[in-house]
Amino acid sequence: MLNPKRILVTKFRAMGDTVLLTAALKELHRQFPQAQIHVAATEPWIWLLDGFPGVTKLLPVTWHNDRTARTKAATRLAFALRKEHYDIVCGFHASPVAAMVGLSTGAKIRSIHFHSFQAKNMYSTVQIPGKGIMKPVVERDLDTVRALGVPVPEGVMPEIFLKEEEKAFAKEEFAAWGLKRPVLGVALGASRPTKIWPLHRFAEVAQKWVQDTQGSVLVIAGPGEEPLTEQFYRSISNTPELRQAIQVMPPCTVRVLASRISQLNTLVGNDSGPRHLAAALGVPTVTLFGPEHPLEWHPYPLDRHPRFFIEPLHCRNNQAPGSPPWCGLFECIVEAHQCMTRINAEQVSQQVTRVYSEYGKDLRF
Structure with a gap:
């Protein structure tokens, strides 16, 4: 032993x-x-x-x-x-x-x-x-x-541990920014453009959240993703109420990012780091998958963490033998990015509302 x-x-x-x-x-x-x-x-x-x-x-x-x-x-x-x-x-x-x-x-x-x-x-x-x-x-x-010869059950889920003072500081930030609960996180970025859902549809989901819940939206974008937030905001109605309710998260360290995400009621985003972080912090998520199959990257229970994935698509054809359908394009022109554009905002909003009602509404901060 x-x-x-x-x-x-x-x-x-x-x-x-x-x-x-x-x-x-x-x-x-x-x-x-x-x-x-x-x-x-x-x-x-x-x-x-x-x-x-x-x-x-x-x-x-x-x-x-x-x-x-x-x-x-x-x-x-x-x-x-x-x-x-x-x-x-x-x-x-x-x-x-x-x-x-x-x-x-x-x-x-x-x-x-x-x-x-x-x-x-x-x-x-x-x-x-x-x-x-x-x-x-x-x-x-x-x-x-x-492989070390020890019994490990299937289905062990990731988990991130934060200090109470880290969570308390993020809670104070939300109050200082004037974010009203419930708060939806919208994670715009991804590792390549083809993994990004159309930004005007993220804007539709954000606006519907504010209208339906009277809450707020925190837009999450990393370094170098400023063009994404600018394009997102061009799709938001130019009213003072919406502009106050939908705010872009200021730059921060990865620990502060985790602390802020821990204060969300729900997060919607592409297949990227923030949604893994949210799931590991107990925040319900809705994920948009495009060129890459969810098999490897979405181990989470679908009731609390639903995902969207359009299949079958003949254009996902770059995978290695034995692997699920996959597309390696950095930019999609010929197929008009249909893996993402065929996911509509109404469907996503419905899932966001459901997971918030079932899992995010009663979260304690």
Whole structure:
């Protein structure tokens, strides 16, 4: 039976991937409560794990786009990690460079699970169950823990932990901004334009929310997404009441973002980091999927977290063998972005109203 004193966890991905990792972190801590868990993950998303139960050290990493720079950074990280004398390394959603980091630690037990469900798990010393089977990313992460020979149930959900003072500060911000409850979060951005629902439809949903609930809307957009908020606002009726009720969230750190999202009654958005964060904070969500199939990226119960996805579409045809339909286009012209434009605002508003009534209305802040 394993009795590790120190475990290293690595996952060098985006915000949503870091949030999904928390399901596996919960299980590692539950199975090995005596162990110190160190996490090496991407800056700034790693700070979402601050205060996570069992996690005793955070190792922020800047993962460069340039291959040479990335390799040099990984080498420096590997030398630093080797000094920690880890008993176990768990590499989640690994790339060859990330797998090399795990190998370089010198840990005798390494559960390294590659990003591709078909790729060989390089440098792993254990057999990872479920390899070659397409499944949600959160379950692939949990398979990485199951490979250590411990029982992990299916359906463990991500969870983010905030301090009470963080939530209290966000609550005070909402009051200072004049946001009336209930508050709907609208997350406009995504990793590429084809994953973004038409912004005028987000505006329709936002206006209907204000009219129906007499509440407010907090528009969420990240750095560099100012053009999205400008286009969104051009579709909002130019009345003082609506302009006061629908506000854009000021720039902030990732911890403050989480705190603000925790104060929402419901969130609607594209397949992006904020909706994973909302789900992990207990906020009901409605998600718009376009070019990418929800199988891997939507592990959440559909009653509380419904999603929209138009299928079948012949234009989703870039997937690897054995994978669900997928489109890799950055911009869609020939097919007129039908995966998103065929989702209408009325349908989305209906789901937003339903999840708010059933799950978001009674949230306590």
